[in-house]
Amino acid sequence: MTLKRGKIKWGIIGPGKIADKFAFDLQHSKNAVIHAVASRDIEKAKRFSHKYNTARYYDSYEALAKDPEINIVYVATPHAFHFENTMLCLRNAKAVLCEKPLGTSTQEVKRMFEEATSRNLFLMEGLWTRFIPVTEKLLALLNTNAIGDIQFIRADFGFKADFNPEGRLFNKKLGGGSLLDIGIYPIFLSLLVLGLPTHIKAMARLSPTGTDNYCAMLFDYENAAKAVLESTLESDTPTEAHIYGSRGMIKIHRRFHESQKISWYQNRALKETFVLKYEGYGFSYEIEEVNQCLINKKLESEKLPHGLSLALIHLIETVQEKIRLPGDKQNPLPS
Numbered sequence: 190m191t192l193k194r195g196k197i198k199w200g201i202i203g204p205g206k207i208a209d210k211f212a213f214d215l216q217h218s219k220n221a222v223i224h225a226v227a228s229r230d231i232e233k234a235k236r237f238s239h240k241y242n243t244a245r246y247y248d249s250y251e252a253l254a255k256d257p258e259i260n261i262v263y264v265a266t267p268h269a270f271h272f273e274n275t276m277l278c279l280r281n282a283k284a285v286l287c288e289k290p291l292g293t294s295t296q297e298v299k300r301m302f303e304e305a306t307s308r309n310l311f312l313m314e315g316l317w318t319r320f321i322p323v324t325e326k327l328l329a330l331l332n333t334n335a336i337g338d339i340q341f342i343r344a345d346f347g348f349k350a351d352f353n354p355e356g357r358l359f360n361k362k363l364g365g366g367s368l369l370d371i372g373i374y375p376i377f378l379s380l381l382v383l384g385l386p387t388h389i390k391a392m393a394r395l396s397p398t399g400t401d402n403y404c405a406m407l408f409d410y411e412n413a414a415k416a417v418l419e420s421t422l423e424s425d426t427p428t429e430a431h432i433y434g435s436r437g438m439i440k441i442h443r444r445f446h447e448s449q450k451i452s453w454y455q456n457r458a459l460k461e462t463f464v465l466k467y468e469g470y471g472f473s474y475e476i477e478e479v480n481q482c483l484i485n486k487k488l489e490s491e492k493l494p495h496g497l498s499l500a501l502i503h504l505i506e507t508v509q510e511k512i513r514l515p516g517d518k519q520n521p522l523p524s
């Protein structure tokens with residue numbers, strides 16, 4: 190990869206809500222610049238370009254993917270287009286950071302990684318939570334056996350969303366539902382802490398459009414540990430995570446996926462609370478991880494390798510099967 194003037198050139202596809210926050214953090218990176226943005230609406234692309242001072246803007250994702258100056262593309266479209274948009278970039282020799290969920294099925298995610306690897310290109314799922322200081326602190330505490338043997342995890346993610354059958358949260362065609370949008374975070378946490386479960390139980394309540402409005406999951410592990418996980422678009426829930434062990438407990442304060450505070454309890458007493466502040470929206474850690482991977486010519490991040498994203502989508506798909514989401518014919522839920 191040629192890094193002109195030493196800076197990595199990013200392109201952004203789908204300048205919506207999350208792309209705006211991501212670009213805010215990206216503009217402060219020492220190693221990178223936002224080179225271009227692409228929207229289906231040229232006026233929107235122009236506005237975003239002016240806001241973040243990009244060299245170019247495009248009215249099609251394809252035109253951005255073909256820009257020879259771009260090193261990496263951030264894909265920030267709704268889930269249902271991640272596969273198509275990422276493949277477009279990879280086929281045009283661009284590395285990709287694609288928002289979560291990387292794909293909507295194991296088959297898609299496998300194909301994306303195969304394409305990237307065969308072309309010697311970096312590809313990562315945009316699970317920024319993996320890189321924030323609180324997650325690093327959690328892993329460090331667990332590595333020192335701070336709470337003994339892990340017995341169970343409890344984590345939820347919920348907010349009340351206004352029902353809009355056309356919006357991406359409730360529209361099946363856009364990959365709607367709580368599980369793919371926010372259930373992915375508690376599932377990811379369970380995967381980081383406990384690995385793959387041996388058994389999964391799940392129940393859901395569906396919205397009028399057939400997407401899951403609420404999903405409760407129970408994971409069982411070989412060593413008898415458990416994970417109790419929830420996601421919902423129906424209510425503002427605590428959105429906290431607790432990891433319970435034989436000698437203590439770790440609490441990741443709300444909202445745990447973007448948390449700046451983690452508390453460690455031992456033998457029923459608070460041992461220490463760590464306040465780990467970050468600037469901006471918290472994407473800078475993910476951005477720097479990607480920049481460093483590109484500078485060091487790595488095709489995947491050691492902190493979020495391809496295998497972890499494959500395990501994650503496999504878990505999500507297993508939950509979907511339990512709540513009978515993929516087959517419309519099978520909905521509503523059996524009694």
Ligand SMILES: NC(=O)c1ccc[n+]([C@@H]2O[C@H](COP(=O)([O-])OP(=O)(O)OC[C@H]3O[C@@H](n4cnc5c(N)ncnc54)[C@H](OP(=O)(O)O)[C@@H]3O)[C@@H](O)[C@H]2O)c1
Pocket residue numbers: 202203204205206207208227228229230233265266267268270288289290315317357363369370
């Ligand atoms: N990391 C996080 O914390 C976080 C938070 C929220 C969301 N996300 C992820 O980021 C992705 C985007 O979420 P968002 O909330 O930013 O979504 P959004 O604002 O609704 O949409 C993002 C952009 O996607 C583009 N798009 C392309 N085809 C579309 C279609 N058929 N319908 C609607 N939009 C279309 C639009 O850009 P143009 O029309 O301008 O091309 C739109 O602005 C999701 O996959 C979500 O899971 C991540």
